[in-house]
Amino acid sequence: MSIGVVGQGYVGLPLALVFAEAGFPVLGFDVDPKKIDAIRRGETYIKHIGAERVARAVASGKLRATVDFDNLAECDAVIICVPTPLGEHREPDNSFIHGSAREIAKRMRRGQLIVLESTTYPGTTDEEVLPILQSSGLRWPEDFFLAFSPEREDPGNAQFSTRGIPKVVGGVNPASTEVAAALYGAALDKVVPVSSSRVAESSKLLENIFRSINIALVNELKTTFSRMGIDVWEVIEAAKTKPFGFMPFYPGPGLGGHCIPLDPFYLSWKAAEYGSWTRFIELAGEINTQMPRYVVRKVAEGLNEDCKSLKGSRVLVLGLAYKENIDDDRESPSYEILELLQEAGAQIDYCDPYFPAARKGRKHDMSLVSVPCSAESFAQYDALVVATAHDVFKDRALYRGVGLVVDTRNLIARLPRAEGAGPRRLVKA
Numbered sequence: 437m438s439i440g441v442v443g444q445g446y447v448g449l450p451l452a453l454v455f456a457e458a459g460f461p462v463l464g465f466d467v468d469p470k471k472i473d474a475i476r477r478g479e480t481y482i483k484h485i486g487a488e489r490v491a492r493a494v495a496s497g498k499l500r501a502t503v504d505f506d507n508l509a510e511c512d513a514v515i516i517c518v519p520t521p522l523g524e525h526r527e528p529d530n531s532f533i534h535g536s537a538r539e540i541a542k543r544m545r546r547g548q549l550i551v552l553e554s555t556t557y558p559g560t561t562d563e564e565v566l567p568i569l570q571s572s573g574l575r576w577p578e579d580f581f582l583a584f585s586p587e588r589e590d591p592g593n594a595q596f597s598t599r600g601i602p603k604v605v606g607g608v609n610p611a612s613t614e615v616a617a618a619l620y621g622a623a624l625d626k627v628v629p630v631s632s633s634r635v636a637e638s639s640k641l642l643e644n645i646f647r648s649i650n651i652a653l654v655n656e657l658k659t660t661f662s663r664m665g666i667d668v669w670e671v672i673e674a675a676k677t678k679p680f681g682f683m684p685f686y687p688g689p690g691l692g693g694h695c696i697p698l699d700p701f702y703l704s705w706k707a708a709e710y711g712s713w714t715r716f717i718e719l720a721g722e723i724n725t726q727m728p729r730y731v732v733r734k735v736a737e738g739l740n741e742d743c744k745s746l747k748g749s750r751v752l753v754l755g756l757a758y759k760e761n762i763d764d765d766r767e768s769p770s771y772e773i774l775e776l777l778q779e780a781g782a783q784i785d786y787c788d789p790y791f792p793a794a795r796k797g798r799k800h801d802m803s804l805v806s807v808p809c810s811a812e813s814f815a816q817y818d819a820l821v822v823a824t825a826h827d828v829f830k831d832r833a834l835y836r837g838v839g840l841v842v843d844t845r846n847l848i849a850r851l852p853r854a855e856g857a858g859p860r861r862l863v864k865a
Contacts (some may be wrong), residue, residue, distance in 0.1 A: 440511030442536045444471050447587040456498035458623035464501040472622030475501035476807045482765040484592045505539045513549040528702045544572040549615050555640050555699045557706035561633040562608045563739040582662040583607035583616035584633040586640030592762035602626040605796045606636030610839035618692045644699040650685040652720035658687040669846040689823050690727035690769025692758020697767045728772040734865035737838045752817040755824020756788040763790040808842040814838050822847050832857035
């Protein structure tokens with residue numbers, strides 16, 4: 437069977453590659469012609485996905501790419517991997533899902549399987565996608581199959597791959613579950629069928645809510661322990677020696693990425709429809725979104741110790757990516773830290789080799805470009821903020837001429853000590 441993957445981003449491209457590598461003819465769809473042109477040339481635009489994989493799949497003839505959605509008609513299965521952001525008032529935005537479903541409905545034929553992978557609230561597949569597909573004139577369940585299978589990508593994590601991560605699959609009826617499970621089972625190592633699309637949708641939300649709440653817990657403890665003069669990182673290291681009943685989570689400057697900062701609010705929004713309020717989700721969101729302000733406060737306090745004010749000081753933020761060693765800055769707290777520093781009157785810059793130029797921030801375009809990653813460059817600043825633990829920053833010699841480093845990732849304290857290396861003063865935040 438031929439497979440269409442709608443959306444060639446951090447989820448769609450690796451999924452298309454896995455199916456192509458399993459021998460399926462795959463057609464990748466995207467509205468961004470730059471992505472399509474890169475795939476056709478056998479190139480990658482996602483750094484942790486090797487260009488050789490893309491080139492090999494294209495050269496084999498198994499992977500093609502197009503912006504022409506008329507080609508959906510030739511696909512036996514169509515998998516939707518499009519963004520599900522939050523709107524201006526933090527309400528779910530399923531417009532990309534709806535738009536993709538409408539494009540599919542215009543070209544549907546009998547016997548096709550449609551699978552939604554975009555993270556969303558329970559009921560999206562059967563309440564929203566199914567009616568759009570039925571507008572094609574085809575009847576369900578007689579004419580087509582429909583299922584949900586949550587994506588489980590972890591960009592930059594070499595321990596796990598798309599193929600090796602167990603795949604949860606839930607159809608809007610048993611036949612759809614069976615067909616979708618057979619599709620994924622032909623390319624992935626393990627498939628986990630569940631009773632419905634709503635269970636599959638909910639499983640993804642539970643995974644991300646679990647992380648969001650536990651990260652909020654350690655972020656709150658970080659601020660509490662700091663006032664007590666206790667190092668939260670040492671506390672976590674001690675606690676995780678317990679071989680049962682504890683799972684370590686680590687604090688940071690705030691949440692980033694497309695999943696954890698956004699997905700929990702899909703459930704809290706939907707829960708209100710049923711007269712239920714998810715207080716843990718809302719509280720975790722409140723704590724995590726306040727962390728950039730906590731970091732900036734630590735910078736101001738650290739500069740005060742040096743008899744300097746934040747206003748007029750030169751501050752360098754290390755890292756735009758939301759996690760180490762990847763070129764993904766979606767929802768990265770680094771942007772808010774930069775904007776808060778700028779609003780306080782600081783002269784701001786950033787360093788991140790994965791991003792030569794910064795994109796537009798949440799509030800305005802700061803028009804910044806990355807400064808060189810060198811000790812000479814770093815020494816020109818009054819304070820450095822470690823926001824992302826990239827490997828390139830894991831060298832104490834980089835900080836030998838720096839007076840103040842505010843470290844949100846406990847990066848520098850873990851580096852081997854060397855004489856004459858490291859900052860004059862280190863503040864953990």
